[in-house]
Amino acid sequence: MSPTAAVRVRDLGFAYPDGRVALRGVDLEVGVGERIALLGPNGAGKTTLTLQLNGVLSPTAGHVEIGGTRVERGTLREARRRVGIVFQDPDDQLFMPTVAQDVAFGPANFGATGDELRARVSDALAAVGMGEHAERSPSHLSGGQRRRVALATVLACRPDVLVLDEPSANLDPVARRELAEVLLGLDTTLMLVTHDLPYAAQLCDRAVIIDDGRLVADGPVLELLADAELLGRHRLELPWGFEVPRG
Numbered sequence: 001m002s003p004t005a006a007v008r009v010r011d012l013g014f015a016y017p018d019g020r021v022a023l024r025g026v027d028l029e030v031g032v033g034e035r036i037a038l039l040g041p042n043g044a045g046k047t048t049l050t051l052q053l054n055g056v057l058s059p060t061a062g063h064v065e066i067g068g069t070r071v072e073r074g075t076l077r078e079a080r081r082r083v084g085i086v087f088q089d090p091d092d093q094l095f096m097p098t099v100a101q102d103v104a105f106g107p108a109n110f111g112a113t114g115d116e117l118r119a120r121v122s123d124a125l126a127a128v129g130m131g132e133h134a135e136r137s138p139s140h141l142s143g144g145q146r147r148r149v150a151l152a153t154v155l156a157c158r159p160d161v162l163v164l165d166e167p168s169a170n171l172d173p174v175a176r177r178e179l180a181e182v183l184l185g186l187d188t189t190l191m192l193v194t195h196d197l198p199y200a201a202q203l204c205d206r207a208v209i210i211d212d213g214r215l216v217a218d219g220p221v222l223e224l225l226a227d228a229e230l231l232g233r234h235r236l237e238l239p240w241g242f243e244v245p246r247g
C-alpha cells in the first residue's frame, strides 16, 4: 500500500435512495500519475464510482481517500478541487455566455483572481487547443470543440486526479485522436471511464473491470484486453479487426 496513492477506495459500497445497490465492496488504489481505464458493461457502477471520488455521492459503506485525505463532510471542498470530473455530456459543464467565462468559473470559485485567473484560463484553453475560441459562445461550437472546452473547465482547476467519463463518445476520428494527444500530454493522474477499448489501450497502462458493482479484474490494460474469455464474461468486445498490441 503506497502512502502517496492519488486515490484509495476501501471496501466501498453504495445504494441509491431507491435501494438499487450500485457498488459492492470495491477496493482500488491508483498511484500518482497513473493512467487507469474503468471498463464494464452498461449499469456496472463505473459512473457511480467516479461520483464518490469528489463526494458528489457519499458511500453507504467503506470510504474514499484522495491524496491520503478521507473524503467526508469536512473535506468535500478539497476533494472537489483535487478531483476534476469531465462528464460525458459537455453541456452538463458549459453554461456561461463565453468559453473563457466557462473556463474561469471553476478556478474563480476556488479563489483564483486577477492575473492568476487569466493565466489559468489561457493555459487550460491552450492545453486543449481552443485558445482562439475564448470569446465565442459554447453553444456555437461543434460537439468535439465543446468536449475540449469541458475538459479545459476542469483543467483550469488544476486537479490532481482527472476523471473522464466516455471522452471519445460522438467524436469524429480526428477529434478522437486530437483529444488523445491532449490527454497524453497531461501529467495528472488519469481515470478513464470508457466502452472504447482501443482508446483505453492507447491512453492507459492499467485497467479494471467493474461488473454488477464489483471490481472483477485489475491488471495491465493489454493483458485484460487480450483475454477474450474475460471480456466476453463482462459484455466487453473489441471492435472487429482490432488486434491488441503486444505489451
Ligand SMILES: Nc1ncnc2c1ncn2[C@@H]1O[C@H](COP(=O)(O)OP(=O)(O)OP(=O)(O)O)[C@@H](O)[C@H]1O
Binding pocket: 016, 017, 018, 020, 021, 022, 040, 041, 042, 043, 044, 045, 046, 047, 048, 049
Ligand atoms: N439516480 C439513480 N437512482 C437509482 N439507480 C441509479 C441511479 N443512477 C444509476 N443507477 C443505477 O446504478 C447502477 C450503476 O449505474 P452507473 O451509471 O454507475 O453505471 P455505469 O457503469 O456508469 O453504466 P454506463 O456504462 O451505462 O454509463 C445501475 O444499475 C443504474 O441503473
